[in-house]
Amino acid sequence: MxxxxxxxxxxxxxxxxxxxxxxxxxxxxxxxxxxxxxxxxxxxxxxxxAGQPPVAIFKLEEDAFKPLFPGVRIRPLRMDPVANSQTSLWRLEPGAVIPSHDHLGEEECLIMEGSIVWNDREYTPGDFLLARPGAHHEPFVSPNGCLLMIRSELTPFIEKLFLEE
Known part of the structure; x- marks a missing residue:
C-alpha cells in the first residue's frame, strides 16, 4: 500500500x-x-x-510554591535542561535556614522581600549575591522571612519540582 x-x-x-x-x-x-x-x-x-507565547507570565500565587525543606518553599519559573539552569522564587518563613551547600555551577540570588543573614551580614531587598562555580555557602538564615529570586544550576532535586508543575 x-x-x-x-x-x-x-x-x-x-x-x-x-x-x-x-x-x-x-x-x-x-x-x-x-x-x-x-x-x-x-x-x-x-x-x-507553536502555541508558546513570546512572553510567559508567572503570577506570584502563594499556592504555586512547593515545599523544598522545612520553612522553605520554591516557585518554579523557568527550566532550561540544555543549559542546565533554572530560575525560581524561594519563599523562606521567619527563622528558616538554607543549609550549607556547594555550587557546581553559578548561582544568582536577588533578595526581593525581607532579609537573609549569611556570614554574620544581613542582606535586604535589592541586594544581589553571585556564587561562582565551586563556591561553598555556609547556612543562610532568614530571621523575619524573605522572598528570593534564584537562577542557578538545574539539580535533579529541583528539576523534579519543575516536572511536578
Missing part, C-alpha cells in the same frame, strides 16, 4: 538537484544575515504559532 494520496506530490515528483547546481542556487539567494531584531521577531512568531 502506498503512502501517497491522490492529487498530492510525492518525492518522485521532485527531481534530484545536482550538488553544483544546489550550491549555485544557494549562493544566488543568500544575502546579508538578518539583524538580531529581525531574528527575535521571527522567533517570536514561530513560538506564537
Amino acid at each position: 502506498s503512502d501517497a494520496r491522490p492529487g498530492l506530490p510525492t518525492d518522485a515528483d521532485y527531481p534530484e538537484i545536482e550538488p553544483a547546481l544546489q550550491d549555485a542556487l544557494l549562493a544566488a539567494i543568500s544575502g546579508p544575515a538578518p539583524s538580531a531584531r529581525r531574528l527575535a521577531k521571527l522567533r517570536a512568531r514561530v513560538l506564537d504559532a
Whole structure:
C-alpha cells in the first residue's frame, strides 16, 4: 500500500538537484544575515504559532510554591535542561535556614522581600549575591522571612519540582 494520496506530490515528483547546481542556487539567494531584531521577531512568531507565547507570565500565587525543606518553599519559573539552569522564587518563613551547600555551577540570588543573614551580614531587598562555580555557602538564615529570586544550576532535586508543575 502506498503512502501517497491522490492529487498530492510525492518525492518522485521532485527531481534530484545536482550538488553544483544546489550550491549555485544557494549562493544566488543568500544575502546579508538578518539583524538580531529581525531574528527575535521571527522567533517570536514561530513560538506564537507553536502555541508558546513570546512572553510567559508567572503570577506570584502563594499556592504555586512547593515545599523544598522545612520553612522553605520554591516557585518554579523557568527550566532550561540544555543549559542546565533554572530560575525560581524561594519563599523562606521567619527563622528558616538554607543549609550549607556547594555550587557546581553559578548561582544568582536577588533578595526581593525581607532579609537573609549569611556570614554574620544581613542582606535586604535589592541586594544581589553571585556564587561562582565551586563556591561553598555556609547556612543562610532568614530571621523575619524573605522572598528570593534564584537562577542557578538545574539539580535533579529541583528539576523534579519543575516536572511536578
